[in-house]
Structures are given as structure tokens and as C-alpha cells.
Amino acid sequence: xxxxxxxxxxxxxxxxxxxxxxxxxxxxxxxxxxxxxxxxxxxxxxxxxxxxxxxxxxxxxxxxxxxxxxxxxxxxxxxxxxxxxxxxxxxxxxxxxxxxxxxxxxxxxxxxxxxxxxxxxxxxxxxxxxxxxxxxxxxxxxxxxxxxxxxxxxxxxxxxxxxxxxxxxxxxxxxxxxxxxxxxxxxxxxxxxxxxxxxxxxxxxxxxxxxxxxxxxxxxxxxxxxxxxxxxxxxxxxxxxxxxxxxxxxxxxxxxxxxxxxxxxxxxxxxxxxxxxxxxxxxxxxxxxxxxxxxxxxxxxxxxxxxxxxxxxxxxxxxxxxxxxxxxxxxxxxxxxxxxxxxxxxxxxxxxxxxxxx
Amino acid sequence: xxxxxxxxxxxxxxxxxxxxxxxxxxxxxxxxxxxxxxxxxxxxxxxxxxxxxxxxxxxxxxxxxxxxxxxxxxxxxxxxxxxxxxxxxxxxxxxxxxxxxxxxxxxxxxxxxxxxxxxxxxxxxxxxxxxxxxxxxxxxxxxxxxxxxxxxxxxxxxxxxxxxxxxxxxxxxxxxxxxxxxxxxxxxxxxxxxxxxxxxxxxxxxxxxxxxxxxxxxxxxxxxxxxxxxxxxxxxxxxxxxxxxxxxxxxxxxxxxxxxxxxxxxxxxxxxxxxxxxxxxxxxxxxxxx
Numbered sequence: 001x002x003x004x005x006x007x008x009x010x011x012x013x014x015x016x017x018x019x020x021x022x023x024x025x026x027x028x029x030x031x032x033x034x035x036x037x038x039x040x041x042x043x044x045x046x047x048x049x050x051x052x053x054x055x056x057x058x059x060x061x062x063x064x065x066x067x068x069x070x071x072x073x074x075x076x077x078x079x080x081x082x083x084x085x086x087x088x089x090x091x092x093x094x095x096x097x098x099x100x101x102x103x104x105x106x107x108x109x110x111x112x113x114x115x116x117x118x119x120x121x122x123x124x125x126x127x128x129x130x131x132x133x134x135x136x137x138x139x140x141x142x143x144x145x146x147x148x149x150x151x152x153x154x155x156x157x158x159x160x161x162x163x164x165x166x167x168x169x170x171x172x173x174x175x176x177x178x179x180x181x182x183x184x185x186x187x188x189x190x191x192x193x194x195x196x197x198x199x200x201x202x203x204x205x206x207x208x209x210x211x212x213x214x215x216x217x218x219x220x221x222x223x224x225x226x227x228x229x230x231x232x233x234x235x236x237x238x239x240x241x242x243x244x245x246x247x248x249x250x251x252x253x254x255x256x257x258x259x260x261x262x263x264x265x266x267x268x269x270x271x272x273x274x275x276x277x278x279x280x281x282x283x284x285x286x287x288x289x290x291x292x293x294x295x296x297x298x299x300x301x302x303x304x305x306x307x308x309x310x311x312x313x314x315x316x317x318x319x320x321x322x323x324x325x326x327x328x329x330x331x332x333x334x335x336x337x338x339x340x341x342x343x344x345x346x347x348x349x350x351x352x353x354x355x356x357x358x
Numbered sequence: 359x360x361x362x363x364x365x366x367x368x369x370x371x372x373x374x375x376x377x378x379x380x381x382x383x384x385x386x387x388x389x390x391x392x393x394x395x396x397x398x399x400x401x402x403x404x405x406x407x408x409x410x411x412x413x414x415x416x417x418x419x420x421x422x423x424x425x426x427x428x429x430x431x432x433x434x435x436x437x438x439x440x441x442x443x444x445x446x447x448x449x450x451x452x453x454x455x456x457x458x459x460x461x462x463x464x465x466x467x468x469x470x471x472x473x474x475x476x477x478x479x480x481x482x483x484x485x486x487x488x489x490x491x492x493x494x495x496x497x498x499x500x501x502x503x504x505x506x507x508x509x510x511x512x513x514x515x516x517x518x519x520x521x522x523x524x525x526x527x528x529x530x531x532x533x534x535x536x537x538x539x540x541x542x543x544x545x546x547x548x549x550x551x552x553x554x555x556x557x558x559x560x561x562x563x564x565x566x567x568x569x570x571x572x573x574x575x576x577x578x579x580x581x582x583x584x585x586x587x588x589x590x591x592x593x594x595x596x597x598x599x600x601x602x603x604x605x606x607x608x609x610x611x612x613x614x615x616x617x618x619x620x621x622x623x624x625x626x627x628x629x630x631x632x633x634x635x636x637x638x639x640x641x642x643x644x645x646x647x648x
Contacts, residue, residue: 060543082548090537094541
């Protein structure tokens with residue numbers, strides 16, 4: 001087990017499961033990527049997308065069906081988890097209920113045969129890092145959810161692993177604690193200076209924490225890119241939908257000029273930006289509610305419609321506008337029109353992303 | 359200001375009445391006979407209240423039955439718990455074989471001790487199938503004596519006691535979150551260390567409980583001690599002594615006293631083991647929020 005490394009290479013990492021009726025399906029298909037030391041990677045996707053499978057494959061808790069994992073020049077996918085030396089934080093924490101906090105945190109060190117005195121110093125340091133000093137002699141059952149989570153993090157990082165794996169570590173915490181702990185996790189990552197792979201289904205978490213995001217669907221990595229890119233330039237319609245492009249309208253292609261595409265539908269004429277080559281006469285345009293505005297008929301790229309619903313949301317409101325063709329477009333507006341009013345939704349050409357449909 | 363209205367009384371929970379038949383049953387069929395036996399044991403045919411107990415501990419074919427019974431019951435219990443633990447540990451994961459193996463292992467529960475004893479006499483006897491097999495293939499040519507002695511009773515206690523121990527331990531093991539072992543693995547614990555540091559400490563209270571139940575069952579051994587042992591000698595267990603007092607000497611008072619002593623010995627062992635159990639962690643066996 002080495003503590004320092006320069007990169008972790010996943011090469012066509014695949015995991016097949018036997019499905020119903022004996023038909024095998026790929027829970028994870030040929031995931032290929034290189035993770036550098038110091039990077040924070042988020043695996044993002046809805047449940048069942050293969051993100052946890054990927055994490056378990058890297059941790060060694062699931063054998064690969066195909067592909068390989070290399071830590072620098074050492075092949076590690078054939079090693080059992082206890083010989084990989086990665087720290088892992090589990091979704092349900094998996095703290096040892098019969099051990100006190102300090103015994104839990106020191107477990108990995110004791111398994112490595114570290115001398116008792118050094119275990120004590122390193123455990124104290126790790127507990128200080130997660131701000132749990134003073135709780136050493138409590139059992140996990142006596143701690144709150146947030147404290148348990150921090151014990152789990154301390155236990156994973158105290159062994160100073162080259163790679164920390166986190167499986168939805170914040171999903172059991174309440175909203176306020178989630179945001180606090182999120183910042184803690186990023187701080188600890190920076191302090192350790194190693195690599196972190198973080199599984200989540202929450203875009204905000206992925207966007208705020210990660211250096212690079214792997215968006216997954218049906219076991220396939222859809223896009224591997226920095227947060228800004230995933231947010232602003234989703235590589236396909238799945239990613240766009242998942243990243244909050246709530247308005248997806250399927251329209252006819254009326255014309256193309258470079259990557260500018262003119263789309264038309266019942267009562268809609270729209271200019272958008274093409275992200276992928278279009279394969280037929282139909283295309284889908286994806287628009288983020290906060291990037292569209294309420295405007296007038298004179299604006300470029302204005303879609304006429306009627307306000308059907310307004311949801312107050314503090315700084316702005318979510319306005320539902322129904323087009324003459326029956327499609328509903330969601331827009332965020334600081335000064336919303338009233339329900340029943342005729343209005344226009346204005347979409348910037350660069351932010352109306354056009355994808356092919358089959 | 360008016361006095362505050364009294365708080366509503368908690369309504370009587372009628373479902374508590376469901377306990378009544380069970381309580382009545384216990385009272386009539388356990389508590390009353392026990393107290394009656396206790397009283398009977400202090401009213402001997404002759405002598406003072408403690409004459410029966412004095413007689414038991416001063417008679418050479420009575421007091422050693424405690425040792426004889428312990429010598430059978432303790433090893434049999436240890437074997438049962440010791441065998442059941444690794445097998446149940448292997449069976450903890452859902453595999454296609456789990457159900458099959460569990461069924462096979464549990465079958466002896468459905469057989470009575472007398473049936474097991476008869477079967478064992480045929481199979482393990484000096485002219486039984488096992489002896490014939492071993493001698494036919496010249497694997498072992500000496501005389502084979504596995505029945506009508508100490509070994510016969512031990513084998514019978516294991517056959518009848520193992521399924522209980524196995525089922526009990528299996529239910530304890532499957533109650534332990536497998537995620538804990540996975541977490542231990544990522545922290546560098548190989549399967550041996552996972553067992554030692556995670557499973558064993560969490561199982562210890564369950565093992566103690568299992569030991570108690572298996573021990574009590576083995577300590578009251580009677581049919582197999584008679585049918586498969588040598589009830590006059592090395593397997594003259596305490597229940598045989600009680601039986602003789604009751605149905606050969608017709609001294610119910612002495613028999614009750616022996617039964618009380620039997621219960622006392624069981625109680626001492628059970629209390630000791632359960633006392634040890636308190637030294638271990640006894641909380642939920644999952645590591646955090648589900």
C-alpha cells in the first residue's frame with residue numbers, strides 16, 4: 001500500500017450483473033478516465049446509474065467483469081479491498097457500533113500495525129480535523145447523524161489513503177448540516193492533498209465540490225468535464241436534463257447555419273445553438289429556466305404564451321408559460337406576470353441548446 | 359384563574375389482555391408445579407426439611423451425577439456452538455445453496471430424541487452400517503464402540519442440539535450489517551481480522567445466549583443417556599437419578615429435591631454465562647443510519 005501516487009487510471013472498467021431471466025446487464029460500462037493526485041471527482045447521476053457500482057469497483061468491494069484499474073504502474077483491480085488502502089466513507093456510515101469513536105477512527109491504523117502511541121496521536125489529529133475532539137469515548141449510537149458522518153470521514157482519512165472514496169456521504173443529513181459538511185469535505189480534501197472520488201445524485205453538491213464531474217446514466221459515463229462545462233455545455237440531452245435544463249421541447253428543424261439552428265413548432269419559432277450533429281428533421285432544444293426571461297413580442301427569440309402558474313421563490317418566481325401548441329415552458333422571473341396574462345418567453349440564442357432526437 | 363384541567367389519563371391498552379392466556383398457562387403449568395416441587399423437596403419421608411438435600415450430597419450414587427451430567431452437557435454444548443458458528447458464518451450470505459444447506463442441517467430438529475437414538479443404534483452400533491463399512495474396506499479393523507457409552511450420548515446430543523445452535527447463531531449473524539465487514543475491509547482488515555474484530559465481538563452476546571439454551575437442553579438429557587449410554591455407569595446423568603427416585607423408589611420428595619438441584623446447577627451456569635455477556639457490547643448491530 002502506497003501513500004503517494006500521481007494518477008489513478010481506470011481503463012474500460014466494466015461490471016456486469018445477472019439480470020432477471022439470466023440476461024446479464026452492464027451496471028457499469030467501460031468507464032475510462034485518469035484521476036490525478038489532488039483532484040476531486042464527483043460521480044453524478046440518478047439512482048441506478050452505476051455510480052455506486054463504479055465506486056465499489058474502485059474500492060475492491062465488487063470484482064470487475066472487464067477492464068483494469070492502475071495506481072501509477074501497479075495494477076490494483078485484482079487486489080482485495082484490504083490491500084488497496086483506499087479510505088471509504090459509506091452512505092450509512094458503517095461505523096463499528098461496538099467501538100468507541102477513537103477505536104473506530106484508529107481501526108485502520110491498528111490493522112496496519114501502527115504502534116499504539118502513534119495511533120493515539122494520529123486519531124487525535126484526525127478527530128481535530130473533523131472537529132470531534134472530546135467525543136473520543138462515546139459509542140457511535142450516542143452521536144448525532146452529523147457527528148457519525150464526521151467519525152466516518154475521520155476513520156477514512158486517518159490512514160492517509162492515496163484515494164478517499166465517498167458514497168453519498170451527505171444524503172442522511174439535514175439541509176443545513178449538508179451544506180456545512182460539504183464545505184468541510186472540500187477543506188479536508190485540500191488539506192490532505194490526495195484524490196477524492198465522491199458519489200452523489202445532487203447536482204449542487206457535485207458542482208460545488210468537484211474539480212471534474214462524471215455524469216452517468218445507465219452505467220455509461222455521459223460527460224466527464226469540469227463543473228462549468230457540465231453546467232453550461234451539457235454534452236447530450238440526458239446530461240442537460242439532469243443538470244437542470246428543465247425545458248426540453250421537441251421541434252422541427254427549419255434551417256441550419258453553422259451551429260445556429262432554426263427550430264419551428266406550433267406557435268414557436270426559435271433560434272438555438274447546436275451541440276451535436278442533427279440526424280433528422282427533428283431536434284430537441286434544452287433551456288434552463290433561469291436563463292430564459294419574460295419579455296415582449298419585439299425581443300429576438302421570443303415565444304408567445306399564457307401564464308398558467310406562478311410559484312413564489314423569494315428572489316424570483318417560477319413562472320409556467322403555456323405556448324399555443326400546448327407545451328409548458330418554465331421561466332424564472334424576478335417580477336412575474338399574473339396567472340392568465342399573455343406574455344413572451346425570451347431565450348438567448350447561445351443558451352438554447354439544440355440536441356438531436358431519435 | 360381556574361385550576362388546570364387534569365391531564366387525560368392514558369387509556370388502558372386492551373391488547374395487554376392478549377398476555378392473559380400465556381400468563382395463565384405459565385402459572386398453571388410452570389409456576390405452580392415448580393413451587394409444588396420445591397415444597398415437596400422440603401417434606402422428605404423422614405428427617406428434617408433439608409434431609410433430601412443432605413441425602414443427595416452424601417450418597418455415592420447421587421452427588422456424582424452432577425459431574426457426570428456436566429461432563430456430557432458442557433462438551434456437547436461447546437461442540438454444538440463451536441460447529442454452528444463457522445457454518446452459520448459461511449451461510450450468512452444469500453447463496454443458492456443457503457436454503458438447501460440450512461434445510462439439511464435443520465432436519466434433525468423435526469426428529470425426536472428417541473427416533474435419533476434408534477437410528478444411531480442401527481448406524482453407529484457394533485454391527486451397524488458404519489462399523490460394517492469401515493471393516494469392509496479395512497479402514498478400521500478394531501472393535502467399534504460408539505454406542506452404549508459416553509461417546510454415544512455426546513453424538514446424540516450433538517445431532518439433536520446442533521440445529522438449535524445453528525439456527526440461533528444464523529439469525530444473530532444475519533442481523534449484523536454486512537456493510538461493517540466491508541468497511542473493515544477498506545480499512546485494511548483481511549477476512550480473518552474482519553471476523554475477529556467485527557463479527558465476533560458483535561456476536562458474543564448472541565453466542566452466550568445460544569450457549570445457555572444449548573446447555574440447558576443438553577443438561578436435561580434423559581432419553582439418549584438411557585438408550586445410547588450406559589445408564590448404570592459413565593452416563594448416569596442427574597435426570598436418571600431423579601427418575602429412579604421417583605419411579606423406582608417412589609420417593610417423590612427426593613426426586614423433587616434432585617430436580618431442584620438440577621435446576622440450581624443450570625441456573626448457576628446460565629447466570630455465569632449471561633454475566634459474561636454483559637461485558638460485551640449489546641446494542642444495535644448496524645453502523646449508523648439505515
